[in-house]
Amino acid sequence: MRVYISADIEGVTGVVSWKQCGSPSGEHYDWAFARRMMTHDVNAAIRGAIAGGATRVVVKDSHNTGKNLLISDLEPGTELISGTGSGDLGMMEGVDQGFDLAFLVGYHAMAGTGHGIMEHTISGRVHRFWVNGEEWGEQRMSATAAAACGVPLALVVSDDKGCAEAHTWGGDLMHSFVTKYGMGRYMGRLLHPSVTGEGIQAAAQAAMSAAGKSPALPLPETNHLRLEVNRSEEADAVAQLADWHRRDGYTVEWEGEGGWPAAHIAARRAMAVMGLANQN
Structure with a gap:
């Protein structure tokens, strides 16, 4: 095994x-x-x-x-x-x-x-993170x-x-x-x-x-991500990524295709780009 x-x-x-x-x-x-x-x-x-x-x-x-x-x-x-x-x-x-x-x-x-x-959640820049309305x-x-x-x-x-x-x-x-x-x-x-x-x-x-008894966790059937950040400039940065949209001053959302692997990549990239936002 x-x-x-x-x-x-x-x-x-x-x-x-x-x-x-x-x-x-x-x-x-x-x-x-x-x-x-x-x-x-x-x-x-x-x-x-x-x-x-x-x-x-x-x-x-x-x-x-x-x-x-x-x-x-x-x-x-x-x-x-x-x-x-x-x-x-x-x-x-x-x-x-x-x-x-x-x-x-x-x-x-x-x-x-x-x-x-x-x-x-990943870094101190993330306040809350949801997948299909459920906090993760x-x-x-x-x-x-x-x-x-x-x-x-x-x-x-x-x-x-x-x-x-x-x-x-x-x-x-x-x-x-x-x-x-x-x-x-x-x-x-x-x-x-x-x-x-x-x-x-x-x-x-x-x-x-x-091993051999427990199934893997079920994958999300849809992939809607919502990310609430601590600073508006972090939301500014994420909103510039493909398929991410601004919901309000501190919240961005993503919806895309490609199953959970694509959603996971989108979430990881969003959280990474926030680290580049506070440069002033």
Whole structure:
């Protein structure tokens, strides 16, 4: 069995602050800690997957520039997708029909979730994001990208708010493990790494039982996207993209053809172009 793991950092063991979620360009010791905990959680998921019968595990480093995980620190035999490139799948680059299951490790709750630790959707520029009138976060975007390849979501590792969110749409056979309990955007009740390591491994091993039993998430039948941003200049930028239209000062909408893959690409490009808007 082949397992694809997309790994973010805000939902991993022990992390509660943006200051900890840095990038290789910074040398703050808090980022070094978060990087270590990200590796800790991902390795626990890998061990569980292998114990459950996985013969190949591919990990996508999905936080920031994608250079948080070091291949030398991952479990032997693991393959790592690292860095940034020209692909359109973002946090799910490399997923395809060749995988049997997908895991999301270190993810977080969507923007606006009460007491969700570092809750956001892709970036702080996104206030809210809807697909066909239903509010979505990063977890569902990633899970649906896997579903477009026929790959079921089998495991979510996050804080309690992120896990609860995933269970509202993730299906009966999806497993989860809570790494910490949110008490505010930058505060949480943390579990010791020894506890989360054992728990993630056990949850990942149990999740392997979904192979061949759990269907991939259903894809949206229509593709209407609505994006509410924090600044009007961000909406200005998105409205210039193909098929995006301004609804009001802070809201843009998209409707197009090509199924969910096209909608996912449209959403990712819109969120990326917002980063170029505030140049004055």
